[in-house]
Amino acid sequence: MSSLHVVNPGLLTTLQDRGRTGYEDRGVPPSGALDELSFAIANALVGNPPGTGALEFTLVGGQFRVGQGGCVIAVTGDMQVFIDDQPVTPYQCHVLRSDAVLKVGRALSGARGYLAVAGGFAAEPVLGSVSTLMRGALGGFAGRALAKGDELPLAAPSQYLPTAARAPGQRLLPQREHQPLRVVLGPQQGHFAPVEIQRFLSESFQVSGQSDRMGYRMTGPVIAHLKGFNIVSDAISTGSVQIPGSGHPIIAMHDRQTTGGYPKIATVIRADLARLGQLKPGDWLSFAEVSVEDAEDLWCERQVLLNAYLDELLMRYRRRS
């Protein structure tokens, strides 16, 4: 079986899948790909079952030398991709020979890119997932980000090798939508005066440099509390918008602590989490309120669209193989 040798790991590259579910009551956050949309497309492009572990790049990719036996890869996200110094297209699967050098450059827009390999990486699942949780040294490769010199073993590819699957257009680049992130207010909006909630929903915030897979910190307008900023700790969900003592919102992301003691003014809806995952320090964002029913409709419609898109990709495979 082949492998990828890490020549340059990039800024922060980790193995991620759809995350581990069902352990939040034991203090384990879900982790998983921050942009699950681009992640899902990367896997479909190389014919992998949905949810196979893939590498997640942060702002810049990395450089890899292919081991004996070669492999088939696809990169998604708005990333520059080179094979043996020749530029190639992302959103397309490529066959790499032994000793080929794959270089993934910086993100042209957005923050994350994904590298999927046909058959997936050979990593041991921890609590049902190969996602890396660096804070707990769980999953991935040794529970940490890739480092120079790492040898990433690949699992055996599926029996047919795709040769030219290409995503039909790039209409699913979530980072290209410059619209407010949609939220449902609460569950602790009672900790804020109506004028503060209005400020939260009408002004723009900037993603601070102190943002990572645990949470996005905002700078800009300050949201004042009505009755102090400490609450008795309760659960934090992905997309929970907490207002700490400073009044600068923090949006909880996939590697968050599972519990915390700041009031939560709102929660980002599921359909907008992939777009949120593509935001990077310096980006501006604003929030718009929607109802629970609309949020649910948006997510259900998104899932129907994604499934149809993935089916379309798989159909192309069958025709070619």
Added chain:
Amino acid sequence: MNTEEQETSLRIAPIADHALYIDFGEVIDAAVNQRVTALAKRVADARIEGVTGLIPTYRALTVAYDCTRIRQSRLIAHLERLLAEPDEQAAPVRTWEVPVAYGGDHGIDLLWLSEHHQLDPQEVIRLHSAVSYRVYMIGFMPGFAYLGGLDQQLHTSRRESPRLKTPAGSISIGGMQTAVASVEAPSGWHLIGQTPARSFVPSRQEPFLFGAGDEICFTPISAEEFDELWAQPDYLPQWTWRT
């Protein structure tokens, strides 16, 4: 909004289209926490299609769901029915006997904490190991157990500057609470001891020892006994059902 103040001060609120939040009140209190874990058990037993996770904390239960399988309005109807049922009379509680090496290298803040409270270190150990604690919730890090029931004489505000690294198994005091740490982690709490029991081992058949609603009693052990138990990777502390 779906929020609704009920007479019991119980409140159900949406966490967008991800989850529902059932809040029993802004308190740290054994009776409130008992209602939370009792409801968590009833919801788990009801096996509602589309419910993907239950997260009990001090004062609230979060019920995660997948809206492609159940809509929130229907889930609320389910939960309201379960909430209307009376709490079961005292379900049996898992009670753990957790050995702790207090002080020395295992509890580097024991002397400071004793002086701070003008108590003999042996008296601190006696007070800390004399009662049984309730696991209010697991949070912060995988398997980290927050315990309620700490003797008032031992309540101690947190350190001004947190330590970046504290050992796995640390027994610590922060404010009115005490805790059993699972893995190495930063902490601003005072370290008074360490248990050789590994409360989180991902590869073990039961990866986690403690769950919300369990009881924990501490038994003082010597540093030698600690070393002996620590050297056994499969060592598990004893537990019994208490009714």
